[in-house]
Amino acid sequence: MADATVASWMHDTAEALAIGRRIGARVLLISTSTGGTLSAAAACDPILSKAVAGMVFVAPNFGVNNAAARLLTWPFARTWIPLLVGRERRVETLSPEHGRFWTNVYPIVATLPMAALVRKVIGKSFSKVSIPAFFIMSEKDQVVRPDMIERIAKCWGGQKQVLKVVPGPNDDAEAHVLAGDILSPDLTQQVVEKILDWFKSIK
Numbered sequence: 708m709a710d711a712t713v714a715s716w717m718h719d720t721a722e723a724l725a726i727g728r729r730i731g732a733r734v735l736l737i738s739t740s741t742g743g744t745l746s747a748a749a750a751c752d753p754i755l756s757k758a759v760a761g762m763v764f765v766a767p768n769f770g771v772n773n774a775a776a777r778l779l780t781w782p783f784a785r786t787w788i789p790l791l792v793g794r795e796r797r798v799e800t801l802s803p804e805h806g807r808f809w810t811n812v813y814p815i816v817a818t819l820p821m822a823a824l825v826r827k828v829i830g831k832s833f834s835k836v837s838i839p840a841f842f843i844m845s846e847k848d849q850v851v852r853p854d855m856i857e858r859i860a861k862c863w864g865g866q867k868q869v870l871k872v873v874p875g876p877n878d879d880a881e882a883h884v885l886a887g888d889i890l891s892p893d894l895t896q897q898v899v900e901k902i903l904d905w906f907k908s909i910k
Contacts, residue, residue, distance in 0.1 A: 711817055713824045720745045721755055733760040735906055740851065740883070741821050743767025747859065748828050750836045761839045761909050763902055766883050769829050769859050770852035771822070779822035789815055804889045833859060839866040839909040843885060843898060846871055850883035866909060870901055 727734040736759055738746040743764040749755040750762060770776075778784065778791075796815050800806040842860045846853050860869050874882045878891035885891055886898040 711820050713820050713827070716745055716820070716824065717748065720749055724749065724755055724757075724759070728758045734758050735761050735763065737763040737765065737902070738767065739765040739885075741768045741824070744769065744821075744824050744828050747833070748824070748831070750838050750840075751831050751833070756836075756838060759838055761841065761906055763841045763843065763905070764856070765843045765898070766845065766848055766851060766885050767842070767856055767859070768821070768825060768851045770825060770855035772849055772852045776822060779819055780826050784819055785816050788819070802889065808889060829855065829859070833862050834864045836864045840868075841902065841905045842867065842869045843901070844869065844871055845874060845882040845885060847874070847882040849881040868905060872897065 724734065724736070727736070736746050736749070744767060746762055746764065747767065747769070750759075771779075779788065792815055794815060795812055796818070798809070798811040800809075800811050805811070840860070840863050842856055844853055844856045848856075857869070860867055872885055872894055874880075874885065874891060875893045877893045879885070886895045888895065
């Protein structure tokens with residue numbers, strides 16, 4: 708993860724979209740967290756967004772919900788950030804499945820390209836984007852900034868809808884992972900049904 712770059716992430720995004728165009732008549736791009744940042748960047752690129760019928764953003768990362776996150780884009784951060792906060796970031800493993808399918812220990816420098824990507828993407832003009840978008844979020848999200856999700860959704864040029872979900876006691880305590888059996892099992896059915904209903908409604 709320490710070797711990740713914005714360019715490599717965008718290359719992976721382009722590759723995934725190309726595969727989608729080959730195997731499907733209509734492409735529905737569903738993303739979560741920083742995947743949402745990449746999807747938003749793709750939406751602004753006419754080549755990458757070709758044949759995309761709709762985009763679903765689940766808790767997209769348009770800003771890290773931590774005041775110190777701005778330090779990640781400061782000059783020479785790769786050198787001094789590890790000295791300031793440590794070389795690794797560790798996330799508590801909540802279950803065997805969480806430990807198996809999540810990367811809960813990673814180099815702190817892996818957050819630098821993420822921060823650079825977010826900074827670049829939120830500066831784009833989304834008013835000219837015509838792709839329909841469905842934003843799924845929680846106002847209690849502790850990982851990404853809910854206010855920035857609402858800001859991007861508000862200026863989105865295409866048909867748009869915002870769904871605010873309320874995680875229950877069996878769901879992600881940080882209100883960020885908004886579907887899935889491992890962290891938010893009680894939200895999964897609701898989120899899946901809403902996505903399917905929305906996709907059927909768009910032209």
